[in-house]
Amino acid sequence: MNSDDIAVLANPRAGRGRHRGLLPGVLERLGGSGRTVRLVSAGSGEEAEKACHRAVAEGVGALVAVGGDGTVHRAVQAVAGTGTGFGVVPAGTGNDFAAGTGVPADPLAAATAIATAVRDGRSTPIDLAKVTTAQDDVRWFGAVLAAGFDAIVNERANRMRWPRGPRRYDVAIMLELARLRPRRYRLVLDGVDHSFTGVLVAVGNCRSYGGGMLICPAADPTDGLLDVVVAASLGRGALVRLKPRLRRGTHQSDPQVGSYRARQVRIEAADIIGYADGERVAALPLVVSCEPGAVRLLL
Incomplete structure (x- = not known):
């Protein structure tokens, strides 16, 4: 690949396959940039990540995730x-x-906007969150890191072989609610200790996770700060009642919910695997820092 190429990583299984016929139109729109458009081939998530690293190392002009x-x-x-x-x-x-970053919701409109930005040489600096694990590995995320009940549910669901599809998460929620227990969190924000006992911790670069749950409703991915939302020792019923409010972003009025902003966040708790952008990251402790303008978004 050369510096004029657009590399495209496409997941045919995304959205449970409902956009399967979308890719030819997306590639056509991206071709409107006047650049050569090439698909990045990969058989797994790990292979996809390695292929993206290779494309960037080879000096590709732009990388597009579909x-x-x-x-x-x-x-x-x-x-x-x-x-x-x-x-x-x-x-x-x-x-x-x-x-959270203002990308058009319609896929073809988004592809057209990317092509126009490439053609005009325009990009928008967007913050990313950088995660450093206890083993000094580094991962990046764009939306939200979950390190509480939602992360526990994700971990349970990923271990389950049945049922398939979204029902697996429903079952995982029920199973984990039955064994819900508050944990002691060591939470350090910009060097200040905010440790607490509770059931929910989220660190947001953007406002939402889980397909529109506004866990960090005031998060701004251009302000150089991370939004941190925590929930205290809620019982099963209180947690269940809180979840629908996440969809509207009204949960922060609950006296059991706290919110902060920080440039660096350290989270430590026993038996928690952090999930970022819905993907498994690593066991706590984790250090999360906001890296201003870490990605140049074609928009």
Whole structure:
């Protein structure tokens, strides 16, 4: 690939396949940029990530992710901090990074906007969150890191072989509600201790996760700050009643919910695996820092 090429990572299974016939039209729209458009081939998420790294290392002009937040998460590992233009065509079940950064919701409109930005040499600096694990590995995310009940549900669902599809998450929620227990969190924000006992911790670069749940409703991916939302020791009934309010972003009026802003967040708790953009990251402790303008979004 050369510096005029647009590399495209497309996930045909994104959105449970409902956008399967979309790709030819997206590639055609991207071709309107006047650049050569090439598909990045990969058989798994790990292969996709490696292929994106290769494309960026070879000096590709732009990388475009066609899919949901999982596809974006893979691609962003390669473009973070590089200056390579990054485009997002929202075609997944959850498109929270796209929604939080102003990408058009219609996939073909998003592809047209990317082509126009490439043709005009225009990009928008967008913050990313950088996660450092206890083993000093680094991962990046664009939307939200979950490190509480939602992360526990994700971990349970990923271990389950049955049922398939969205019902698996419903079953995982019920199973984890039955064994819900508050945990002691060590939470340090910009060097200040905010440790607490509770059931929910989320760190947001963007406003939503899980396909539109406004967990961090005031988050702005251009302000150089992370939004942190926590919930105290809620019982099962209180947690269940809180979840619908996340959809509207009204949960922050609950006296059991707290919110903060910080440039760096350290989270530590026992038996929690953090999930970012819906993808498994690593066991806590984790250090999350906001990296202003870490990606050049083609918009």
